[in-house]
Amino acid sequence: MTRLLDIGLEKLRTMLLEMADLSETTVSTAIGLYSDQTNTPDEIFTRSEELRVLQDEISDLAVELLARFGPVASDLRHIKSYLEISYDLSRLGRYAYDISQVFGVFGDLSHCDTRAVEKSGKQAKKMIRVGIKAFMEADVDLAKTLRDMDNVVDNLYLEHVKKIAKEPGAGTDLRCTVAATLILRYIERIADHATYIGESVLYIMTGKRAVRT
Amino acid sequence: MSTIPAIDVQDLNIYYDKFQAIKSVSLKIPPNQVSAIIGPSGCGKSTLLRSFNRMNDLIPNARTQGKVLLKGESIYDGDVDVTDIRRRIGMVFQKPNPFPKSVFDNVAFGPRINGSKRNLGEVVEQALKQAALWEEVKGILKKNALELSGGQQQRLCIARALAVEPEILLMDEPCSALDPIATSRIEELIRSLKANYTIVIVTHNMQQAARVSDLTSVMMVGDSREGYLAEHGSTKRIFTNPRDSRTEDYIRGKIG
Known part of the structure; x- marks a missing residue:
């Protein structure tokens, strides 16, 4: 027999997957502004607001389930993690909007060297997909791979910053350098939140918290 | 804090005739903590609780194997004074069961039959205060206890148990007959009493166990309907x- 709580948990899961789809495309669109400026920061802002509204709806339903059913054990861990993952996905939308604002301020950046940003963005988008897949399939091993993937994004950002620190005037175009710094930083944060989704999967399945180093 | 368990259950088996109600339960109840025993109907929660102060002795054909140590001393040894065990380990039952006597006489009952030399008025007042009932009954001590509300009656029973200065308080579904407000009062009382007493509570209300206890033991029913301890921990x-x-x-x- 289906428990009444299960109906609510399934609804939460469906809402979270809707958020996952929306956040993934929003991040992808924002990073793609380098080469395709069809979408505007306003459109990306609208999507990030949709994500925030979905996060509020998940939060409301989660609190209702807590109040109605007093869930425990893995039910409780699921609800706690749904709240945390919805926050992570909402932050993806916000960082996507931050990226889009860089293009709004700096305008056309198509002449800039985009290799680091493209590499970092590609890795971050892959991490979002992996995080969501690990969540959908309750795959702890897959979730654990996110930590190493995150190191790649971290290093790309760090190398970029170190390069600027070492040779402040090395860039041919200061606009390109500043824009890349900002975007790499936002992507680095996006990758962190994808990693946190993996940590939530670990918590749901094992009850253990990931140790952050 | 003492490292000796208040109650140490070692490989306990309890039978009613040929039926095994409890199988191989080993469990340590630490002092000054609230320990909850939960589990589905028929898993032997109450039987296990009653074994802690030999209440099962009152049930015909009940047979106990294994050990129950009260602060290191076996309570099932032949020379043990059962009355003394039940004074040291008090019990509160599912349904409030005050005697058809005054509020005062209910609380004074235990000290009287135990020949307490303490001032009975002081003993009754102290017990009623510990049971968070004094303020409500101090002006009606001569009133028949059966005229109190259900929640008040249950706190009176707790006061009655406390009046003989037990070390441990066993509670068997103490709130199942009470409304949410009375239940809340009893739960607050349980939390406050653990400073001075070791408390073991049997409840089928898991949220209650989650609210009031420090430790939880989960009993389950085996294939032959025997109760066993599935898990114990914080x-x-x-x-x-x-x-x-x-x-x-x-x-x-999902089950039960």
């Missing part, structure tokens, strides 16, 4: 991350 861990799949299913409402 209440926080049991209710957030149980190790045993049977515990997980039971507390999530």
